[in-house]
Amino acid sequence: MTPPQRQRRVPKQQPPSPPPRAGKPKNPERLFVVAGPDGGERDGDLDLVTLIVARAEPPPSATPEQSALLRLCSTPLSVAELSAYLNLPFSMMTVLLTDMLTAGLVTARNPIVRQSVADRSILEAVMHGLQRL
Amino acid sequence: MDFKGSDTVPGPRTEDQLPHTAEAAVKIVIVGGFGVGKTTMVGSVSEIRPLTTEETMTQAGIGVDDNFGSDTKTATTVAMDFGRISITEQLVLYLFGTPGQERFWFLWNGLFDGALGAVVLIDTRRLEVSFDVMGRLEERGVPFVVAVNTFPDAPRYPVAELRTALDLPEEIPIVECDVRRRASSRDVLMTLMRFLHALAMAKAPA
Numbered sequence: 001m002t003p004p005q006r007q008r009r010v011p012k013q014q015p016p017s018p019p020p021r022a023g024k025p026k027n028p029e030r031l032f033v034v035a036g037p038d039g040g041e042r043d044g045d046l047d048l049v050t051l052i053v054a055r056a057e058p059p060p061s062a063t064p065e066q067s068a069l070l071r072l073c074s075t076p077l078s079v080a081e082l083s084a085y086l087n088l089p090f091s092m093m094t095v096l097l098t099d100m101l102t103a104g105l106v107t108a109r110n111p112i113v114r115q116s117v118a119d120r121s122i123l124e125a126v127m128h129g130l131q132r133l
Numbered sequence: 134m135d136f137k138g139s140d141t142v143p144g145p146r147t148e149d150q151l152p153h154t155a156e157a158a159v160k161i162v163i164v165g166g167f168g169v170g171k172t173t174m175v176g177s178v179s180e181i182r183p184l185t186t187e188e189t190m191t192q193a194g195i196g197v198d199d200n201f202g203s204d205t206k207t208a209t210t211v212a213m214d215f216g217r218i219s220i221t222e223q224l225v226l227y228l229f230g231t232p233g234q235e236r237f238w239f240l241w242n243g244l245f246d247g248a249l250g251a252v253v254l255i256d257t258r259r260l261e262v263s264f265d266v267m268g269r270l271e272e273r274g275v276p277f278v279v280a281v282n283t284f285p286d287a288p289r290y291p292v293a294e295l296r297t298a299l300d301l302p303e304e305i306p307i308v309e310c311d312v313r314r315r316a317s318s319r320d321v322l323m324t325l326m327r328f329l330h331a332l333a334m335a336k337a338p339a
Contacts, residue, residue, distance in 0.1 A: 003290055003298035004261045009268040047243055048186070048215075049158035049227045051151070068142040075150040078158055078227060080215055084184035085144055091188060111158045112224075113247025120333045122159060122224070123249070127326045129220030133178060133319045 046094045048083075051076040051109040062105075065096055070105060149181045151225060158225040161325065162245060164233055164270075165254035166262035170282045171230030172214045174254065174312035178319055179216025179228065187212045211237045228322075233266045245270075250329050251277040252321055254312070257287045260298065267299065278306045278328050280321045304331075 053076045058067040065086065072085055083093045100106045112122055163171045176183045190209045211232070218226045231237075231244065245251070251270055255263045263279075270277050279299065283289070290298070292307050301307065306324045310317045 001288055003257070003288075003294065004264075005298055006261075006264040006267065006300045008300040008302075009271040011274040012272045047160075047247060048229070049160045049225075051155055051158055051225070053153075072142065072144045075145075075153060076155040077145065077151065078217075078225075080186050080227065080229075081145065081184060081217075083186040084215075085142060087142075087187075089188045090186055109156055109158075111160065111247060120330065120337075123326055123330045123333060125224055126159065126220050126226055126249070127323065127330070129218065129224070129226065130319055130323050130326065133218070133315065 045110060046079055046097055046108065047111045047113070048080040048090065049078050049111040051078055051111075052082060052097065052106050053077075053109065054105070055107055056105055059105075066100060066105065069096065069100065073106065076109060145181070151219065152222055154222040155219075155225055156223040158227055159220075160227045160229060160244075160248045161322065162248045162251045162275075163228060163230045163254055164251055164266050165230075166233045166256065166259060166266075169254045169256045169259075169262075170312040171254055174252075174282075174310075174318045174321070175214055175216040175228050175230045177312060177315045177317075178218060178322065180219060181217050183214045183216045183230075185212050185214050233262060245273055245275050248275065250325050251275050252325055253277050253279050255279060255281055256284060257281060257290060257295075258284065263299075267301075276329055276332055278308065278321070278325045280312075280324075281307065281309045282312050283309050304328075 052069075052073045054070045054073045056070070058070045062070065065088070068086060069082060072082060077085075079090070079093055079097065082088075082097075083090050086093070088096065097106065097108070101108060112119070163174055165171050172183060188211050190211065213229055213231050215227055215229045218228070220226050229244065253263055253267055253270070267277070267279075279295075279301065281295070295307055296303075299307070306328050308321060308324050310321050312318050312321075
């Protein structure tokens with residue numbers, strides 16, 4: 001029996017990122033836009049694996065969502081985990097967290113993202129970690 | 134979707150909390166067709182019970198001004214399961230199992246951007262399901278390895294034959310696995326890491 005046959009593809013030319021426009025503030029509405037099918041854009045700096053840590057006790061003015069989130073991330077927790085525990089879609093999490101970051105209620109620890117190639121020391125650390133499993 | 138209120142939200146169990154020293158996270162994406170074993174694989178190596186994050190797509194777009202309530206129009210909910218492995222006191226690895234249908238990927242903004250790499254999980258009974266996924270990863274320049282989840286009643290092909298059928302270059306690893314077993318899933322991840330390490334070495338020799 002012969003398996004079906006696939007055809008290999010090659011990397012698409014990445015469009016050059018547009019130069020930053022000086023003096024023109026970003027349209028805040030952009031944060032609420034789900035990126036198009038190409039996923040070329042990223043909302044702010046929040047990734048599924050950005051770690052969120054509470055900076056403060058919930059202020060009296062906090063909404064129920066904010067209070068719940070602050071309680072959850074008394075220790076670091078990823079945006080993905082917060083989304084799962086709070087039962088909020090990722091797109092809503094980014095909205096909620098963007099407000100809370102602006103208000104200084106939480107801090108974000110940014111993920112290590114792969115550049116053109118991954119950092120060797122990170123890869124080695126992950127390999128050591130996996131070997132202990 | 135009604136928000137339940139802050140007191141009713143279950144959080145991580147104490148043993149599932151990350152230490153305060155956790156500084157940064159990395160991610161690996163496990164991608165494959167429906168029922169190929171992505172969630173099983175995530176669950177077999179994760180230190181936490183796999184969690185699910187959902188994203189909703191509506192015809193009219195997602196409303197954000199109505200205080201997180203939403204009158205669901207024609208909503209499609211797409212779920213993604215994920216797990217976690219603490220690598221060191223500072224570094225955390227997240228594993229995301231995502232459906233192969235590329236039309237859903239845009240929902241997870243940046244899911245593949247910045248991922249260390251991907252595991253394409255395949256079932257030899259439905260090999261062609263994975264073709265588009267691999268093509269998309271190639272186009273995006275996301276490095277991946279191929280893991281064949283060996284189902285008892287699935288046809289077994291020699292790796293060389295699979296490589297030809299999948300049109301994969303010699304350097305991309307193809308491994309067999311049983312994702313129900315932790316050691317087997319771990320070995321797949323190790324295969325990916327060694328592959329990524331070799332790529333990094335080739336690009337910037339020590």
